[in-house]
Amino acid sequence: MALFQIAGSLRIGNGLGFGPATSTEAGLSESERPPYMESLVKLFPAEGVGLTTLAVGLGADKVWLTIILTILIAAAVFVLRVFATKPVGGGSTDWVAVIIATISYFLYAISVHAFSDFGNPQTLSTVMGVVVGIWTLLVPLFPTKS
Numbered sequence: 354m355a356l357f358q359i360a361g362s363l364r365i366g367n368g369l370g371f372g373p374a375t376s377t378e379a380g381l382s383e384s385e386r387p388p389y390m391e392s393l394v395k396l397f398p399a400e401g402v403g404l405t406t407l408a409v410g411l412g413a414d415k416v417w418l419t420i421i422l423t424i425l426i427a428a429a430v431f432v433l434r435v436f437a438t439k440p441v442g443g444g445s446t447d448w449v450a451v452i453i454a455t456i457s458y459f460l461y462a463i464s465v466h467a468f469s470d471f472g473n474p475q476t477l478s479t480v481m482g483v484v485v486g487i488w489t490l491l492v493p494l495f496p497t498k499s
Contacts, residue, residue, distance in 0.1 A: 392493035396450060398458040401430045405462050416469050423467040430458045453492055460485050 404426045412419030434454045438447035462468065464481035471477050 389493050393489065396453050396457060396492055397489075398430045398434070398454045398461070400433060401426050401458045402461060404429075405458075405465060405467055409465055409467050419467050423462045427455060427458055427462070431455050457488065457492070460488055 405423060408419050408422035408426060412422060431451060431454075434451040435446050438450050439445070460481070464478065464485055466474060466477065
């Protein structure tokens with residue numbers, strides 16, 4: 354029962370992407386754009402963040418365990434987002450938002466060294482800080498269907 358209560362909870366406006374809108378269940382006019390902060394919050398996979406720090410802690414000396422746990426968490430984020438971006442009255446999943454959230458999760462996982470340090474941990478942290486900053490700035494500006 355709880356699975357069906359999340360339907361539409363992470364849907365942004367009328368969905369993300371290009372092309373004509375197929376439904377208006379979101380309650381927004383066709384020309385209204387969702388606020389930047391709403392898009393940012395709904396596209397960041399907060400449900401995976403706590404679990405990822407747990408995965409990194411459990412696999413501290415076993416990188417293979419951390420990688421497996423991180424991939425399982427990514428799959429859970431993907432599945433949850435598939436259900437949470439469907440409109441309440443029925444319709445199709447907002448696949449663009451699901452993919453963006455999954456990519457955001459992987460960027461976060463890399464930035465907390467879930468896939469190893471790739472050599473120099475300081476360099477990885479610096480590079481991922483810049484990448485995540487740019488990603489966070491630009492992704493909520495992704496066009497909505499109109």
